[in-house]
Amino acid sequence: MHCPRILIVLCLYLAAAVPALAQQYNIRNWTLEQGLPQSEVMAIQQDQQGYLWLATRAGLSRFNGTDFVTYTKEDGLSSHNISTLFLDSQQHLWIGTTDAGLLRFNGSDFIPYGAAQGLQAESIQSVSEDKTGRIWVASNTGVFFLSGNRMQKYTALPEGSYTSIAHTPSGAMLAGTEKSGLYRVSKGKLLHLTTENSELPSNHVTALLPQADAGVWIGTTAGLAQLTQNKVRRIPLPESLAYSHITSFTLDNTATLWIGLQRNGLLKYDGKSFEHLTRRNGLRTNRITALATDMENNIWIGTSGYGLQQYKTPWFVHFFDFTGLAEPRITALAQDSNGTLLLGTDEGDFARMRQQRPDWTDAQPWPRGTTIYSLLPDKEQLWVCSSNGVWRLTPNGSTHYAHPSPRALPDVYQAATGPAGGVFFATAAGIATLHGDSLQLLPATEGPIKAKTIYRDTKGRLWVGADKGVFQVREGQVVKVRTNLNVREISSITEDTKGNLYFAAFNQGLLLLQGRQAKLFTTEQGLPNEAIKTVFADASDNLWVATNRDVLKVSLPILLREGKFSYRSYTANSGFRGLEVCDNAIVQARDSSIWFGTTKGLTQYLPHLDHPNTQHPKVMLTDVMLYSRPTDWEELGYPLDSLTGLPETLRLPHTQNHLSFNFHAICLSGPEQVRYKYRLAGYEDSWSPATSRSFTTYANLSPGKYKFELLAQNNEGYWTEQPLSYEFAIVPPIWRREWFIGVLLVVIAGAILSVVHLRERSLVKMNTLLEMKVDHRTRLLERQNREKEILLQEIHHRVKNNLQIVMSMLNLQARHVPDPLAKDVMQALRSRVRSMALLHERLYRHNDLEQINLEDYFLEICESLYASYGISMERVALELDIPETKVDVDTAITLGLIVNELVSNTLKYAFPQGEAGVLRIVLTRHDEVQFTLTVSDNGRGLPEDFYQHRQQGHSFGLKLVESLSKKLEGHMNFYNSHGTKSTLYFVLPS
Structure with a gap:
């Protein structure tokens, strides 16, 4: 079928541009449903153990990546309205409130600093520490500092409402105000910066962030500025955000500045350009209240009304929501000679990616609802394989090809050009080629096949994956490739840079062909999932393996050299949110990025951003219990460690030898993927298998010294270098203690020596007489025992002979019994008698008349x-x-x-x-x-x-x-x- 030339040109090559779509990043969200006490997060801090501390309007919350623990007035807080948090060099957490002053948390107690301690302020906006370790506070009445255990007002600065305070590495202090701009104090000199004498965007300073090589970043209610060498320089924001209200700053490990905006989302600034992130990029809200970067380089985002969010490094970028097309199933991907990405869907939509957005055609030559399985750019033409045959698109129009019989080729899955220039198609009825204006099937040596994929390798050979295994197109027919492996249902084929071929054998594994050698990789070789749908070898010697659950990036050098799988697994938790890759919908762009067509849309992998999380999990022992019940160790007389809350120098009596250990490892990048190994030194030598279970129990421990050791693995497979250890002892009972045993041995030895000395003479006199009596009695007993043994052997012999006679009688009788059932009964009786006869035969043949060896007895039976x-x-x-x-x-x-x-x-x-x-x-x-x-x-x-x-x-x-x-x-x-x-x-x- 031919369409008008002008219509096709307009539809396929000059389609009107649609509004730019938003890239979806890896952003997770926690709200009240997951345990957050309140939906407004005002400040975020991470301590050395890895915990995140969150300031909310409902108290102070501690987050380990999975669970929230909230502290309220019942735990010692003076107010639930937390406004700011600061972790000092001593790992004390300073907590500022909006209505009850300041508190310090030392790990167990909340210590208040209010009017009684000299702090004449209720609303605390910011806390900082200078290079001498002194704590400074910005409040609604001025700036205060800690001297000893009391707060003193800093009189060098005027009274007023201060919103932020910070100290530079050189020792300078900066204090931002609500109405009076910025103050800088250095070596006793005071510098006052306002909108009148500097480029400060506003006199209402909202955030300060010193950066060693970039001065100090200044956030205001009207934009961004930078202070370097006592000079303020305004940093122009993007035009639509020029006067945005900045609420917070953070720096990631690449020194990129993250800027939180009150109503306009997030900005990333690398010193040259800005990137704007909003709800369209995955944020739950554009109202940002707080930012922080954790040890694993995740960005934590506090919001106003939408809880806590986590931004993970975006090595996967998702395109799920297109204009008028939500979460399409991208079933076909290809790249033309110009490097333009082409894509098709299961509903027949077709587009070209231009500047990270698709240009969808408004009309297609195929019927609506046609599934596009694959695309093959070939010079100036494009072959479209679909559920409705094959379409060839050229600048001059389109042509539809199908088999003359409408039932012969219901689906055409993939196409490949032959070495002589022809085009071959993998169809549900076999391999087809063009014959005039229709498709013609090639004969197959194995009879009819369902060909799911066809691939041309670098040597010009055409490989076919079908329901009956691997085939090749040779001299006009489809020939089965014989290997020593019986693989079936081949759905995808790819080739690496060395010319090795890889075949996806669904539910069987990965087939590798190296020349004439074939090898099948299964779970025994480390393949985590044999349900492989698609394989793709990129230019960096990685093999991408898409299964029905995840995507694997396999290192080919290690696979070929060692025959083992070294891979990274990408799931929804690790950033791949496309759920499932469609068949053969993987392509590598010229910029080395990898594109995936998925069941939810389009996903792009950016290899230069993919840095594994090498931060080891922060491992901690959370509880030690007796008999698997919560234990009050202080009530039992054991002092507790102020940092861990665990009993110190635990020495338990031998009756309390059933201990349980609860533990946890913090990996904020993937808490669900944390695995543990543990052992109890003194009880076992080997480590336990890796497990996600965070508790273990040891019962009936013997007295001795023990050390519980714990290792944890993060989401990227990195284990802690040194195990966490906890030592304790089970004290033996008094009669097993060394000093008691020593005293007892001395007493017993003395008593024995005394008795021996007293009885030595009488024993010597009786010895000769006793020896004579023993010798006589021994000879007598030996003779009696021998007589009994002979008698017993004779009895067993006679019993065995009698049983033999019974068996003979049964045999004779069986010969004259015509009934087969009766013969079977008599044969069963004979075998039963024979089993008893065998036993008596063994008894009279052996000297041991009391014990029967079962193995020999069963064998004879x-x-x-x-x-x-x-x-x-x-x-x-x-x-x-x-x-x-x-x-x-x-x-x-x-x-x-x-x-x-x-x-x-x-x-x-x-x-x-x-x-x-x-x-x-x-x-x-x-x-x-x-x-x-x-x-x-x-x-x-x-x-x-x-x-x-x-x-x-x-x-x-x-x-x-x-x-x-x-x-x-x-x-x-x-x-x-x-x-x-x-x-x-x-x-x-x-």
Whole structure:
């Protein structure tokens, strides 16, 4: 079908520009629903342990990345209206309020500084520390400083309402006011800067931030300024924000200045240009009240009415909301010869990216709702593979290609140019080429295939991924590529810079072809997910692997050299919010960025911003408990560490030996991805497996010294270098203490020496007589024992012979019994008698008449049964796993009869018609008296009516086995587990 030339040109190449779309950054939000006590965050500070401290209108809140702990008047605060926070060099937190003065928090107590301490002010706006360690306060009545334990007013500055205070590294102090501009005090000299004598934008100073190489940043109600060498220079903001009210500053680890605006969002300033972030970029609100940068270089944003937000380094930029098109499913991505990104959706929308925004065509030649699977730019033309055949777009118009039969090619997924210039298409019916004005299928050696992808490598070969594996296009037909790996459902193909080919085998893993060698990588080689949909090798030797849950960036040099996966995983928590990458919708732009078509829109990866978080988690032990219950250690007489709140020099009596440890590691970049390893030195040597569980328990600890050690891993896989340790001891009872044992040994030794000395003479006299009596009695007992042994052996011999006669009689009788059922009964009786006869035979052949070795006994029973049923061990293999176990005669007979019944059933019913299999007998010792005997096979399994017959008691053999098991205080269980599995749990007499 051909469209008018002018219409196509206008639609596809000269489409009108739409308003610029907003880039969506990685911004997370916490509000009252997540535990924040109040939605207005006025100030943010991070301490050395990694906690974030938040000033709100409902008290002081501490945040560890997951949970909020809020301090109120009940905990010692003088007011809930917190206005400012400051962490001094001693790690004390200074808390300014709007109506109750100043407080200092030392980790356990809130110490007030008010009128009684000399602070004649209620509203505290800012706190700072000079290079000597002195604390300074900006208040509604002036500037105060701490001298000893009292606050003194700084009289060098006039009275008035001061909004901010800061100290430079050189020692200068700056104080911003509400109406009088800025004061600078250095070496006793006072400099007053206002709008009249400087470029200060406003006399209402709102924020101050010293920066070593950039002077001091000044925020006002009418814009931004910079103070360097006593001179103020106004920094022009973007035109639409020229007179914005600045509320706060922070610097990230690249020295970029972040500026919070009262009503206009955020500004990033690198010294040359500004970047403006608003609600359109992911902020919940444009009303910013506070900013802070944590140790991991995350930006924390306090807002007015929308709680706390976190901005993570944007190595992923998202384009989800387009004008008139919200969260489209980007199913096709390509890059033309000019480097322009082309994209298509599952609803048939088509666009070209121009200056980070798409130009959507208003009309397409294909019907609305057509899914665009892929795009192939080819010189001056563009091939569009869709659910409605193939479309070729040129500056002169468009042409539609389909198979003559409308049912033959329902979907065309991908296209590739051949070495001779032709175009080949992967379709739901196979590989097709152009034949006149329609598509024609190529013959396939494996019959009809569903081809999901086609790829031309650097050698000009055409590779095909299909539902039946890997194929190549050779001499006009589709030929199966034979490897020693049976892989199927190939959905994506890519090639690295060395010419190695990678194939996504969905739910099987990653297939690598290096020349003629093929290797399949699965979870055994470290692949975290075998459900691979798309693979893409970039120019930096990274392999991008898109699964149904995440995106992996795999280091190819390590994979090829060591055969192991070294990768970074990107999920929603680590910035990839597109949820799922569409099939073969990955492309690398000329600026090295990677573009992903996802189920929510378009995502761009910026490699120069992707710096892993190498900051080790801040690990802490939060609680130690007895018997898994909260423990008041002070009540038990143990002093507490003022910083950790844990008991010091913990020495527990031997009766209190059940301890639980609660712990936590702060990783604000990804608290959900933190993993722990721990061990208790003195109890175990190896570390526990990595786990997300933040508690552990040790019970029944023996007396001794112990050290609990803890490691934590951050969201990027970096472990803490040194473990956190906590030492304690379990004190032994008095009778196990060294001094007591020493005294006791001395007493016992003295008593023994005395007794020995007193009895030595009498013992010497009696020794000779006793030796004679013992010798005589020993010879007498040996003769009696030998006679008894001979007698017992003779008895067992006669019993064995009698049992042999019984078996012979049974054999003779069985020959004259025509009924097969009766013959089976008599054969079962014979095998039971034979198992008892074997035992008596062992007793008269061996000297040990009291203990029977179960392994030898079971083996003889089995050999006898195999011979009886005419079954060789080559056909039904016998596997015995019996530890060295000896039992008395009565127990041996009972166990032998049970084994006889179970093995007989296996040989009779498990392997009919000459089938081969395995019979396995396993004895498991649980302790000195408790055992489990398991007889299993891989045969036909239990019949469907087995349990019904068992309940009705039709089988004499089952009744016999259950009766015998009760004799051993045990019980039998029968299972269908790839055959029959019979399990006897029993107890041997002690």
